Amino acid sequence: DYSEKYVKDRVYIRKLKCKNGDYKHIQWTDSKHSNDLFVGIGQDVTEQVKAREQYKNLVQNAPDIIFEADGSGYFTFINEAMQRILGFSSEELLGQHFTSIVSDDNKLQVIKFYSELSTNQNDFDVLEFPVTSKSKKEFWVSQKVIVYRNEVGEIVSFSAITRDITTLKNTELEKVKRVFHKKDDYVIYNETKLIKAENINYIFTSSTSNVQNEKGLTKRDEGILKVKSIHSDIDIVISNKSKESSFNHKTVR
Numbered sequence: 001d002y003s004e005k006y007v008k009d010r011v012y013i014r015k016l017k018c019k020n021g022d023y024k025h026i027q028w029t030d031s032k033h034s035n036d037l038f039v040g041i042g043q044d045v046t047e048q049v050k051a052r053e054q055y056k057n058l059v060q061n062a063p064d065i066i067f068e069a070d071g072s073g074y075f076t077f078i079n080e081a082m083q084r085i086l087g088f089s090s091e092e093l094l095g096q097h098f099t100s101i102v103s104d105d106n107k108l109q110v111i112k113f114y115s116e117l118s119t120n121q122n123d124f125d126v127l128e129f130p131v132t133s134k135s136k137k138e139f140w141v142s143q144k145v146i147v148y149r150n151e152v153g154e155i156v157s158f159s160a161i162t163r164d165i166t167t168l169k170n171t172e173l174e175k176v177k178r179v180f181h182k183k184d185d186y187v188i189y190n191e192t193k194l195i196k197a198e199n200i201n202y203i204f205t206s207s208t209s210n211v212q213n214e215k216g217l218t219k220r221d222e223g224i225l226k227v228k229s230i231h232s233d234i235d236i237v238i239s240n241k242s243k244e245s246s247f248n249h250k251t252v253r
Contacts, residue, residue, distance in 0.1 A: 013025050063081065065164075069158045071156050075097075086131065114127075124144070140165050142163045144161050
């Protein structure tokens with residue numbers, strides 16, 4: 001008896017076979033006119049269903065991690081790249097906060113970055129930070145996040161594309177290493193980031209000469225600028241009055 005199955009305002013889709021053998025997806029809406037009369041109105045949504053399936057396949061087969069989170073930052077969807085790259089299945093992460101994969105030393109910085117959003121802003125700048133895989137291996141990622149708001153401007157969800165840039169970071173590190181004279185002359189943070197050097201003068205030049213070139217730069221100054229051009233995550237402050245140089249590492253930018 002359909003009257004027992006009827007649900008007011010229910011919308012559902014059924015796949016039907018046509019006379020020519022093709023299949024159509026029909027979206028139905030049923031209405032009740034009396035105890036003995038029910039009317040179903042069907043709409044062909046085959047193209048929408050196909051588009052949705054194509055989008056789903058693109059997302060699932062994407063080389064980058066793609067995820068969605070609710071307004072509080074808890075995972076609601078994760079594509080297959082998450083398991084391929086970091087080893088976590090969707091069952092393990094759905095319902096968990098997105099920072100559950102962020103390296104412990106960087107959680108607070110990442111949370112702070114994603115907490116600073118103006119009311120008219122609907123996306124964040126790209127952020128680079130380390131994450132930890134299921135096997136406790138560290139990866140560097142570059143993440144772009146888009147914000148979705150409701151009609152009154154409240155954040156209801158986020159979507160993100162997260163790219164593995166570990167190889168790129170390792171390549172950057174190797175370039176920085178070649179500028180230095182000895183491995184012991186620098187301190188590595190999180191395996192890929194240079195934070196500071198113990199002996200600035202020795203690192204950038206084997207000579208302590210203050211002879212300047214036609215641009216007014218000493219050998220040491222040229223070395224500093226070279227490192228800065230190679231590794232944009234390092235801020236090096238050059239002082240003309242002192243031989244001291246300082247490094248500021250941008251974990252979050």
